[in-house]
Each structure stands twice: as structure tokens, then as C-alpha cells.
Amino acid sequence: MPSDQSPKGAAPRRTPTRAVSVTTPAPAAIVAPASSGLAGNSPWAYAPAPESREIVTIRQRYGLFIDGKERAPSGGEVTITYNPATEEPLAEIAKGTPADADRAIEAADRAYRKVWSKLHPRERAKYLYRISRILQERSREFAVTETMDSGKPIRESRDVDVPLAAAHFWYYAGWADKLEYAVPGRRPEAHGVVGQVIPWNFPLLMLAWKIAPALAAGNTVVLKPASTTPLTALLFADVCRQAELPDGVVNIITGPGSTGMSIVTDPRVAKVAFTGSTSVGVTIAKGIAGQGKGLTLELGGKAANIVFEDAALDQAVEGVVNGIFFNQGEVCCAGSRLLVQESIAEEFLARLRDRMSMLRIGDPMDKNTDVGAINSKAQMESIGELVASGVAEGAQIWQPACDLPTRGWFYRPTLFTNVAQSHRIAREEIFGPVLATITFRTVDEAIEKANNTAYGLSAGIWTEKGSRILQVASALKAGVVWANTFNRFDPTAPFGGYKESGYGREGGMQGLHAYLRSS
Amino acid sequence: MGKKSKRTEKLNLPLTIESSEGSERLEVRRTAKLYIGGAFPRSESGRSQEVQLAKGGVANIARGSRKDLREAVRVARIAAEPWAARTAMVRGQILYRVAELMEGRAAQFRDDLISHGASKSDAAAEVSAAIDRMVWYAGWPDKLAAVLGGTNPVASSHFVFTLPEPTGVIASIAPEASPLLGLVSRLGGILAGGNVAIVLASESAPLPAVTLAETLAVSDVPAGVVNIITARRAELLPHLVRHADIDGFDLWGCPDALLVEAEQGAAEHVARVARRPHGVKDRADAFDGERGERIDGITAFLEMKTVWHPIGS
Structure with missing residues (x-):
């Protein structure tokens, strides 16, 4: 992405697109180039700010809690x-x-x-x-x-x-x-x-x-x-x-x-x-x-995050990023399908790649970290397998250049474009930081595509038009609909x-x- | 029941043989058919089943097949969205209209119940209760959002509301022992919530369901919103519960022996399930009075949708 497509006010930088081999889903195999937006010489680099673990005493062994006793x-x-x-x-x-x-x-x-x-x-x-x-x-x-x-x-x-x-x-x-x-x-x-x-x-x-x-x-x-x-x-x-x-x-x-x-x-x-x-x-x-x-x-879920052409784009980019990279995408209501209106797709995706390049992936104990570790090795493998299927089925993969820790289970945030609704990455819950992009032209098409899933947990709508929010929200077969926001939770608000x-x-x-x- | 002429006069139905210019007038019998998509087809299988009548003789009832079920699901799916899109007030008025028409056919409903062995007074009581039950449900559609939903005072700057929406296509195994009041009590809940229904009627006493179908056909309930199938339950149930385009199952009338299989089938595609509450028997009086006026019949097939929107300028 050339820097002249960067959003206004963002620092120009290079974020190279990489091709990822189908057989190397493990992020450890990918070495981030020095031009990464977060590399040491970037103005965006933060000094480490680790939370102390001193407050916690983890015992060597834990029993069961039955009848008030261990x-x-x-x-x-x-x-x-x-x-x-x-x-x-x-x-x-x-x-x-x-x-x-x-x-x-x-x-x-x-x-x-x-x-x-x-x-x-x-x-x-x-x-x-x-x-x-x-x-x-x-x-x-x-x-x-x-x-x-x-x-x-x-x-x-x-x-x-x-x-x-x-x-x-x-x-x-x-x-x-x-x-x-x-x-x-x-x-x-x-x-x-x-x-x-x-x-x-x-x-x-x-x-x-x-x-x-x-x-x-x-x-x-x-x-x-x-x-x-x-x-x-x-x-x-x-x-x-x-x-x-x-x-x-x-x-x-x-x-x-x-x-x-x-x-x-x-x-x-x-x-x-x-x-x-x-x-x-x-x-x-x-x-x-x-x-x-x-x-x-x-x-499970396979939520559509729908971005209409009149949406406040930077706000929508934040919402899409939060929707899929919150908790490494290991969220049942994650906005794992990006439905973006064709007329703005190119610009939106450019801004999204730009924002993804700013994500800090690494030590979960660091207070600056945006994306932490994948919960288990098995989950890493499952994500890798689905990402590989996306590449094999013909979708285009993009990942930001960023350093990943050499130890631990970390997965690079991943954006797929040219995704067909029939692809596994558009149908199956990945439960990882992987976003599948599908475009649409009309409101009806957006609704149709959003509902084209066996799941129905959540959905997102990004538009400045109030009447459209209410129409689309009522047409979506999803238990939680976030309009111009995403991944909000509250004890007073039913979820399911x-x-x-x-x-x-x-x-x-x-x-x-x-x-x-x-x- | 011996005085046939008197009864005929009272019921105003051409059910009995009367003299006609010297020769005996032959009764024009009703063919009991299925009710699918607003039409009355025979079973595609060409089968019917005999049901013994209390007054003697038998009635031939259509014996629905797996294919009939599939057709019913197909037309129900088509009918689901427009029905859910009607305003709550209109859906209420349409249900009230059903009650009006049931009142007009009260005599036939009573006759059906008597044919299945009910006493005259029990039949009269059940028909009245069934009509009143439909009126009870007719009042619900435009109150559900207020009673079950609301706004949620979240601890952030968002306006958040929760509304009930219909689940979609619901298959109902109607109560066996309460063939009219039970049927109306379960069906009314499904319709009041904005769902469409495929009903497997009482197997031993199907006539009231047939008459209800004939009532619905001339009501304002759109074609396909209610589909009634008479059949052998044990034959159809295993197929019914595995149909992936059915969103929910009302298993109130499911025989105990089939319950595990039915629920396992429904679980395959995470279909919603309502069942007879623990300790409640499938008896003729199970829906009498306040026992039958339960919002649970509606809430079993509602989905709560929560919508968030930021507050700001």
C-alpha cells in the first residue's frame, strides 16, 4: 500500500504485503522486516510497560472445590x-x-x-x-x-x-x-x-x-x-x-x-x-x-460487521479492529466477517491495513499490548489450518509486518480479501485474529449475506443513517446487534x-x- | 344421541339422513384432508387411516407422509417472513378473527368432540374454552415487547434495547388428549409470537383439527402460516425432528416413548424445544382455565434481540 493512501493525519510508512505459504501457518516462521510500523526506530514504538506479577501467588497444585473445601x-x-x-x-x-x-x-x-x-x-x-x-x-x-x-x-x-x-x-x-x-x-x-x-x-x-x-x-x-x-x-x-x-x-x-x-x-x-x-x-x-x-x-458465531458507504470510516475501522482482534479474535461474537460496501471497499481496506499495522502483538502482561497470546497450541493449529484453507480456496491473505515473540503462541492478525461466501473462512468459526472480507452493493445484499450463515450470535452495522440502522438491525438474524460500536457487554443487556x-x-x-x- | 332430527336441527348441519320426496336423503360426508399452504390436499401417499367414532362407524382421515411434511415446511418457510412482518396489532386482529369464525363453527367443533367420545357438556365447555383461549392470545402480540423486552440501562454511553422476535418455523406435536383446547392453546402461542406452524394433530381425535383447518382457511390467516397434518406420529416424528429448516419444536404432545428421539433430533441443528412441563400429564383437562393461559406457550419460540447504539453528537 503506497503511503499516499494513508488516512489523513497518519504517519506515512510502508506496510508490505506478504504472501503466506499454505503450509506455514505458524507465525513463528514469519520474520518481520525492519520496516515494520512498530519496529524500534518507529515513532510508534513504545517502551515495555509490563504489569507486575508480584500480586499473584500461583500455587504448585490446585484441588477441586467441593462443599466449601479443597x-x-x-x-x-x-x-x-x-x-x-x-x-x-x-x-x-x-x-x-x-x-x-x-x-x-x-x-x-x-x-x-x-x-x-x-x-x-x-x-x-x-x-x-x-x-x-x-x-x-x-x-x-x-x-x-x-x-x-x-x-x-x-x-x-x-x-x-x-x-x-x-x-x-x-x-x-x-x-x-x-x-x-x-x-x-x-x-x-x-x-x-x-x-x-x-x-x-x-x-x-x-x-x-x-x-x-x-x-x-x-x-x-x-x-x-x-x-x-x-x-x-x-x-x-x-x-x-x-x-x-x-x-x-x-x-x-x-x-x-x-x-x-x-x-x-x-x-x-x-x-x-x-x-x-x-x-x-x-x-x-x-x-x-x-x-x-x-x-x-x-x-459459536460468525458475525458480519457491515460497513455502509456513508459510515464514519475511521470510527468503523476502529470498530472492525476491535470486533475481530479483541481477545485475539477468540470471541464467540467476534466480527469475523467484514461486509464492506463495494464503493468504499478499496479505501476502507487501505485504512484497515494501516490500522492493523499499528496493532501491538506480544506480551499480554504489557499494558500497551493490543493482541496477546492464543490460548493453546491446539487453538494455534486450528487457526493455522483454517487460514491455510482460505489461501488454498483462493482468498487473498494479508498480514501486517510486526515482530512476534519467539516463545509462546502468537498469531499474526490476518486479513482476507476476495473471499467467497462458500469459503470455509467465511462459514466456519475460526476463533482467532482472522478477518474475512466480502463486499456488497445494496442494503438487501448486505442483509442477505450477513444472514447467510448457520450462526446468529451478533452483528455490526456502520452507517450514519439512523433509519437504516433500525431496518438492518431488525432484518439481521442475530441476538446482539451493535450499531456504530462492537463488542460491548453489560450485565443489564441480554446476550445470546x-x-x-x-x-x-x-x-x-x-x-x-x-x-x-x-x- | 338417539334423536337425530332434533340434533340436526340444533346443529344446522346436513349430517343425517332425512326423507326426501319419498326416498331417504343420503348424507354428504366430509372428506378429512390435510391443510398445507392454504389448500386441502389429500396425502401425496394416497393413504388414509380409519378413526373409530364414538357414535359408531369410522371416519377416514388423511394419513400424512414424510413428503407431505416436507411440503408443509417448504410453504411455511415462505409464509414465515411476511407473517412476522405484519404489525403486532394486525396479527392480534387476525387471531381474533379466528376466534370469531370458531364461534360460528362451534356446533361442528362440538360434534367433532362428541364423535371422539366427549360428553355433550364436556364438548360444549371445551369449544367455549378454545374460542376464549384464542381471544386471550389475540390480545398478546402488541404487548409482548413491553412485557418481555425493554431498554437496558448500561453503564456506558449507549442506548440499548431488547425486543422479542419470532423464532420462525415451528413444528407442533399437538396434545393428544385435549384435541381442540390443547391444539388451540399451543398453536395460539406459536402464532401470537409471530411464528408459523406445522401441526401434527391428535392421532386418536383428529376431527377438531380438521375443522380448525377449515376455519383457518376462510379466516385472514395467510396461506402457509398454519399447516395441519393428520398422521401417525410415530411414523413421522423421526423425520420431522431432523428437518433442518424447522427452527423450533413444540413437543407438548410428544408421546413419552418418542421424547428422547425427538429431542435428540432437534438438537442436531440446535432447534428450540418446548415440552410438557415436568409432572403435567397429556390429559383432557390439561389446558383448562388458568392452567392453559400461560405466556410460556409464546415465550418458548421467541428470540430476544439486543441492539446497541452510541449516544453522542
Whole structure:
């Protein structure tokens, strides 16, 4: 891209386009040239600003949290959780077995019958307020732990994940003694024991999205965190102890997917909530078929971020970048398909490449880092495989020149153009920093293409025309539509999918409904 | 039931044999057909099934096939978007119009129920309740957004609102034991939410569903919005639940023995599922009174859409 196409005010620089071999998806194989916009001699280079890890003491080994106590796994086996940015082992994690799940469910069932269901809702609310306060007080510890365990930039864990998690507990605390207002005309009742399985992309936040409404509605919980990101859930167990939450109200079982299945299929578990891939969601739904359990699924996505020709372009570029590179693109609602109107495509893509060249990829603990580490080696390989398919199927790949750390799992932000709707990169969830660009000419075509997916979690609209926002928003088959913004979350705003992105909502009054049986 | 002439006079229907210029007048029987896309086809399979009637004799009911189902899904998909796009008030008025027309056919509905073994008083009560249930649902479409949605006071400078939208194409396994009130109670919820429906009617008592189809055909409900299929459930259900163009399944009337298979099929493409609540039996009185007036019948097939917009100049 010649520098004369740079947006007004941006420093001219060269951002060479590179061809990437189909067989070398690993970014470590790509050596960034010295002309990178972020190289040491650039005015854009920042000095390192690493967050201290001193606040965190990670133990060598963690057990399961059952009935208010830490317990060794019945099988005696452990797995290792790694720091994805350094590939260093962080701790040994208990490999919970079906027998452990059984004990946790028993504890949750007992806690429900003997304690939690008998507590006045006002007191239940106060426990949740306590938890929210403790999360705020220990926010730095949670943010650092989260970043070390997941690879996400400290800026995000500090400014998004942890404050939102605390806000969710705060929000649902207030609902605990007001449930009858959430289901007008009906009598709200708790289910009993709730089984929850959460993913690795927002480990603490997903825990909060699951546990806060469940407890507010009067249920007790058995939760299984993802096997690569268990640390903040185990730290949360300590918060439960500090809050003096009655034993057994929250139980945390680490372990493989099979342990998660034994939790959700247990007959004593009355309601199941899962966030993760569509294929695992389908397996869970089939596994509990006919059992009469409540079920909510928050699954994959392939969101369209639609940029119309009248959009405020620089603002839209920021939104598109945030949409796909927030949390390395490991976001179910990521704006992974860029739909840009043909009349502005060339200029928009030029500005986008320019902005992508400014992204700082590297040490997640550095407060300047925009894009951190990919969560696991397996995820790296999965991203690489899909990117290779994009090249093989004929889409044009572009990646900014930038230095990547030599250790750790890092993936270069990737932009595809000339993408056909039939390409795998336009249909499958990549769950990485990879954006597929498709152009359109008319509003109807944009809607048609945006909806041309099995998923329906989120979408973005960029235009200065209010009436068009409302028309397109209503035509999109997506549970969350961001107009002139993207990847915004709030405990008061329901979140969840259409179609194969799942069902049920998390957040807001609507997020309570799944945790209540109304009679 | 022995006084046929009296009953005929009351019901004003040419159901019985009367003398006609010296020879006995032969009854013109009704052929019970399927209702697909606003038309009344026989099953493409050419099959029918006999249903024993309480008053004696049998009725031949169309026995829908897998192909009939596929055709119903096809026309339902076409009808879905225009129906969802009607204003909430108009959808409410169309449902009220259905109630008006049901009132006009009350006698035939009663006769259908009696044919399936209901007592006269039970039949009368069920028909009245079914009409009232449709009126109850007719009032809902233009209230759902206010009751279920709203604006969300987020902690940032955005205007954020959440609205319910219809899920799309819903297949309903209608209640078996409450062939009219149960049918209307489930179907009304699906329609009030703005969805379109494919209904598998009660297998043992299909006549009220046939009459409902004939009522809908002359109502303002657009063709394809409701499709009613009489069939053997065990035969069609495995195919129905695996149809990837059905967005949700109302399994209220699904026999227990088929429930696991039905839910597993629905899970294949993450279809929404509503089922009979735990402990509730598929009984004739399951939809009586307030037990039947439940918003859950509507909310099961609604999607909540949240829209964010920045506030600024």
C-alpha cells in the first residue's frame, strides 16, 4: 500500500504485503522486516510497560472445590495449565472424575435443600453483593491471573473481564429478592442444582455470567471451567470462602470434557448452561434429551460487521479492529466477517491495513499490548489450518509486518480479501485474529449475506443513517446487534444467539428466566 | 344421541339422513384432508387411516407422509417472513378473527368432540374454552415487547434495547388428549409470537383439527402460516425432528416413548424445544382455565434481540 493512501493525519510508512505459504501457518516462521510500523526506530514504538506479577501467588497444585473445601481428585491425576505467552507451566490442576462430579452434585443438592432454598432472598442478595465487592477489591490479582492463564492482554482483563464480572454479581444480587418482577403473572421457583460448563476465552467473566444469575434465582451450582484456564475459577473459590458463602452452594470441578458431561447428565442436575462450541453444545443437548432438564446454550458465531458507504470510516475501522482482534479474535461474537460496501471497499481496506499495522502483538502482561497470546497450541493449529484453507480456496491473505515473540503462541492478525461466501473462512468459526472480507452493493445484499450463515450470535452495522440502522438491525438474524460500536457487554443487556448460535439469554432480566422455573 | 332430527336441527348441519320426496336423503360426508399452504390436499401417499367414532362407524382421515411434511415446511418457510412482518396489532386482529369464525363453527367443533367420545357438556365447555383461549392470545402480540423486552440501562454511553422476535418455523406435536383446547392453546402461542406452524394433530381425535383447518382457511390467516397434518406420529416424528429448516419444536404432545428421539433430533441443528412441563400429564383437562393461559406457550419460540447504539453528537 503506497503511503499516499494513508488516512489523513497518519504517519506515512510502508506496510508490505506478504504472501503466506499454505503450509506455514505458524507465525513463528514469519520474520518481520525492519520496516515494520512498530519496529524500534518507529515513532510508534513504545517502551515495555509490563504489569507486575508480584500480586499473584500461583500455587504448585490446585484441588477441586467441593462443599466449601479443597479436595484432591479421586483419581489422583493432575493436568498442567500453561501460560500461553511463555509456554511455561503455571500449576498442576486436579483432573476431576465422574466420582468427583458426583460428590460435588451431592454437596450442591444438600446445600440447596438444607440451606440456600431456606435462606431469605434478601440474605441471598447480600452474599452476591459481598462476592461482587471482593472481586472489586481483588481485581488486580484476578486480572493478572487471568492474563497469565489465558494469554489475553492485561489491558482487557483489567478493563473488561474483571470489572464486568464484578458488575454481573452486583447486578444479579439486586434481583435475588425481586424475582417476581422478572416473571410477571407467574411464580418464580429455583430449579435446584445447576450444572454449568464454561469456555477458555473469558474464564472469569463466563463464570460470573453463569454463577451470578443462578445463585440470584436461588439455585446452587456445580461449575466446570475450561481445562486450559482453570486458575481464576479456583481463585473464585477463595472468594466464596471469604464471602462465607454456605458450603456446597458453589462447587468447582476442573477436568476434561467427559467430567463436564457427567455433571450435566446427572439426574440431580435440573438445569444445564453451556458456553462453547456448537458441536459440544449439540453433544450436550443430545446427551440430556428427554430428561426434562432446562438447557441454555451459548455457542459459536460468525458475525458480519457491515460497513455502509456513508459510515464514519475511521470510527468503523476502529470498530472492525476491535470486533475481530479483541481477545485475539477468540470471541464467540467476534466480527469475523467484514461486509464492506463495494464503493468504499478499496479505501476502507487501505485504512484497515494501516490500522492493523499499528496493532501491538506480544506480551499480554504489557499494558500497551493490543493482541496477546492464543490460548493453546491446539487453538494455534486450528487457526493455522483454517487460514491455510482460505489461501488454498483462493482468498487473498494479508498480514501486517510486526515482530512476534519467539516463545509462546502468537498469531499474526490476518486479513482476507476476495473471499467467497462458500469459503470455509467465511462459514466456519475460526476463533482467532482472522478477518474475512466480502463486499456488497445494496442494503438487501448486505442483509442477505450477513444472514447467510448457520450462526446468529451478533452483528455490526456502520452507517450514519439512523433509519437504516433500525431496518438492518431488525432484518439481521442475530441476538446482539451493535450499531456504530462492537463488542460491548453489560450485565443489564441480554446476550445470546439465534439459530445455531444457541438459545437462552445471559444478562438482563431475560438472563434470569433460564434459572427460574415459573409456575 | 338417539334423536337425530332434533340434533340436526340444533346443529344446522346436513349430517343425517332425512326423507326426501319419498326416498331417504343420503348424507354428504366430509372428506378429512390435510391443510398445507392454504389448500386441502389429500396425502401425496394416497393413504388414509380409519378413526373409530364414538357414535359408531369410522371416519377416514388423511394419513400424512414424510413428503407431505416436507411440503408443509417448504410453504411455511415462505409464509414465515411476511407473517412476522405484519404489525403486532394486525396479527392480534387476525387471531381474533379466528376466534370469531370458531364461534360460528362451534356446533361442528362440538360434534367433532362428541364423535371422539366427549360428553355433550364436556364438548360444549371445551369449544367455549378454545374460542376464549384464542381471544386471550389475540390480545398478546402488541404487548409482548413491553412485557418481555425493554431498554437496558448500561453503564456506558449507549442506548440499548431488547425486543422479542419470532423464532420462525415451528413444528407442533399437538396434545393428544385435549384435541381442540390443547391444539388451540399451543398453536395460539406459536402464532401470537409471530411464528408459523406445522401441526401434527391428535392421532386418536383428529376431527377438531380438521375443522380448525377449515376455519383457518376462510379466516385472514395467510396461506402457509398454519399447516395441519393428520398422521401417525410415530411414523413421522423421526423425520420431522431432523428437518433442518424447522427452527423450533413444540413437543407438548410428544408421546413419552418418542421424547428422547425427538429431542435428540432437534438438537442436531440446535432447534428450540418446548415440552410438557415436568409432572403435567397429556390429559383432557390439561389446558383448562388458568392452567392453559400461560405466556410460556409464546415465550418458548421467541428470540430476544439486543441492539446497541452510541449516544453522542
